[in-house]
Amino acid sequence: MKKRLVLFLAVCLLAVCSCAWADYWDEGHQGTSADPYLIDSIDDLKALRDRVNNGEEPNNKYYKLTIDMNLTQEKQWLAIGDSDEKAFKGHFDGNSKTIYTEI
Numbered sequence: 001m002k003k004r005l006v007l008f009l010a011v012c013l014l015a016v017c018s019c020a021w022a023d024y025w026d027e028g029h030q031g032t033s034a035d036p037y038l039i040d041s042i043d044d045l046k047a048l049r050d051r052v053n054n055g056e057e058p059n060n061k062y063y064k065l066t067i068d069m070n071l072t073q074e075k076q077w078l079a080i081g082d083s084d085e086k087a088f089k090g091h092f093d094g095n096s097k098t099i100y101t102e103i
């Protein structure tokens with residue numbers, strides 16, 4: 001019985017996470033050059049990084065940074081695109097914003 005409950009909870013969690021991601025970039029933007037996905041928080045940038053590094057982000061989408069970001073509080077920042085097979089293959093407009101860490 002416990003195994004079934006654990007399996008059921010795992011499936012429910014996976015469904016919730018999938019739905020949350022499906023809505024994540026779906027804020028009325030198309031990911032095109034005329035209507036890029038907006039990166040307006042560190043969580044947005046982390047989500048993009050994780051999707052790219054997991055090989056889940058489609059190629060040729062457009063992203064636009066909308067705020068300056070201080071990554072000082074991030075313990076270890078992993079690069080977006082951690083291998084040739086999982087490289088970032090989209091378009092990233094920095095929009096004259098800065099992503100920085102304090103040393």
